[in-house]
Structure formats: structure tokens, C-alpha cells
Amino acid sequence: GESVGLHLPTLSVQEGDNSIINCAYSNSASDYFIWYKQESGKGPQFIIDIRSNMDKRQGQRVTVLLNKTVKHLSLQIAATQPGDSAVYFCAENIGGGSYIPTFGRGTSLIVHP
Amino acid sequence: DTGVSQDPRHKITKRGQNVTFRCDPISEHNRLYWYRQTLGQGPEFLTYFQNEAQLEKSRLLSDRFSAERPKGSFSTLEIQRTEQGDSAMYLCASSSDGFGEKLFFGSGTQLSVL
Numbered sequence: 364g365e366s367v368g369l370h371l372p373t374l375s376v377q378e379g380d381n382s383i384i385n386c387a388y389s390n391s392a393s394d395y396f397i398w399y400k401q402e403s404g405k406g407p408q409f410i411i412d413i414r415s416n417m418d419k420r421q422g423q424r425v426t427v428l429l430n431k432t433v434k435h436l437s438l439q440i441a442a443t444q445p446g447d448s449a450v451y452f453c454a455e456n457i458g459g460g461s462y463i464p465t466f467g468r469g470t471s472l473i474v475h476p
Numbered sequence: 477d478t479g480v481s482q483d484p485r486h487k488i489t490k491r492g493q494n495v496t497f498r499c500d501p502i503s504e505h506n507r508l509y510w511y512r513q514t515l516g517q518g519p520e521f522l523t524y525f526q527n528e529a530q531l532e533k534s535r536l537l538s539d540r541f542s543a544e545r546p547k548g549s550f551s552t553l554e555i556q557r558t559e560q561g562d563s564a565m566y567l568c569a570s571s572s573d574g575f576g577e578k579l580f581f582g583s584g585t586q587l588s589v590l
Contacts, residue, residue: 395577406480406567406581407519452518456577462507463532464577466518 375473382443384470386436386453394458398427398438401469402449410438410451440472448474478502480582482568488588489558496554497585501570508551509579510543511567512536519567525551558589 376382388396394415399407413420413427413436420427426439436453450471454464481500489495501508506527511519522541523533527548537543540558545551555562565586569579 397578406583409578412578462577463521463524464579465521469518
């Protein structure tokens with residue numbers, strides 16, 4: 364089975380609201396986590412990453428939080444815009460010389476104007 | 477544009493035919509990946525190259541699938557005797573040592589097997 368999964372398959376928000384997308388992982392050996400955004404007809408696009416020695420990392424309007432105790436990852440998007448509408452995937456990497464990210468199923472974010 | 481490019485964008489074929497896809501990675505990237513994605517699912521790893529060496533292959537990759545990366549530049553993915561279950565988006569990604577596991581994806585090749 365999948366070791367990376369998402370709690371909500373679809374998230375609908377109003378423009379301007381903050382969005383939170385969650386992800387659970389099961390492999391405690393994972394040391395690197397990445398969030399990707401995929402728009403219709405395109406390949407996944409890197410948003411932000413975090414290593415297991417960190418709890419939080421911020422980017423432009425995005426923040427990733429990592430809780431290793433409960434093996435949980437979240438992506439927060441501030442002031443969500445219609446252009447943020449897409450499917451969001453978390454991916455994990457086991458490390459130890461493996462450079463192969465494993466993807467979860469994804470969450471569809473729908474932003475209503 | 478110096479991103480990852482894939483060709484063709486769409487391929488429709490009949491069951492039993494062979495198909496070949498091409499991927500041109502970002503020029504300075506030494507790692508190249510193939511993933512497969514079906515509707516509503518995340519990308520599934522198929523195979524991975526470090527320069528011209530194919531280092532890992534998923535158990536998903538049956539004997540009908542073969543990938544090459546001659547000279548460590550572009551890569552091809554061939555599917556022989558296609559089956560309807562092969563219908564999917566085939567994604568190529570590349571990365572470099574400097575970026576670790578951060579992958580840069582192409583737009584994919586959408587395969588439809590009739």
C-alpha cells in the first residue's frame with residue numbers, strides 16, 4: 364500500500380482564505396518531504412520542501428509544517444487565490460542514498476472567487 | 477525555455493502496437509526519472525537514471541517496458557505490445573546533485589490504448 368496519503372481528496376475555499384492541505388506518511392525513515400502543485404494538463408511543479416531536521420519552513424505565501432511524532436505534514440497557503448486551484452501532492456524520500464520520491468494520492472484545491 | 481520537454485504530448489495507439497516516448501531533461505541535470513500517473517492518483521515511479529546508468533526499476537515496470545538514456549542526455553521509454561491498462565500519463569522528470577531530490581517535471585505524454 365501507499366506510505367504517503369492525504370486526508371481530504373477535495374478542499375474548497377473562498378478567495379482570500381487560508382488553505383491547509385494535510386498529508387500523512389508511514390515511513391519513519393523518510394527524511395525529506397516535498398510539496399508539488401499540478402495544474403490540469405501539466406506535470407507537477409515544485410512548491411516547497413522540508414528536511415526531517417526541521418519543523419517548519421516558509422516560502423512565498425506557503426508554509427510547510429512537519430510533525431515527526433505523528434508522521435504528519437501540512438501545506439498552508441495564505442490568502443488563497445484562484446490561480447492556486449490545482450491538485451497538491453506531498454512526496455517523501457526515504458534517504459540513505461535513495462533519490463526517488465514517493466507520491467501520495469493528492470488533494471484537489473478549489474478556490475471560489 | 478530550458479525546462480524538461482516530452483514528446484509527443486498525446487499518443488493514441490491500438491492494443492498490441494509498440495510506442496516510444498522521448499524526454500529531454502534540463503541540460504545540466506544528471507538524474508532522469510520516469511513516472512506514470514493515472515487519473516486521480518499521484519505519480520508512480522517507474523525507473524531512474526544517473527547519467528546513462530539505469531539504477532532502479534519499479535516492480536511496476538513489466539518486461540514490455542524498456543527505457544534508455546544513451547550518453548546520459550535524452551531518454552526514451554518504449555512500451556511493447558501495448559495493453560489497455562497502459563493508458564496513463566507518462567511523466568519525465570530530471571534533477572541534479574545540487575537539488576537533491578527536487579524533481580523538475582515535463583508536461584507528460586498522455587497515452588491512450590484503444
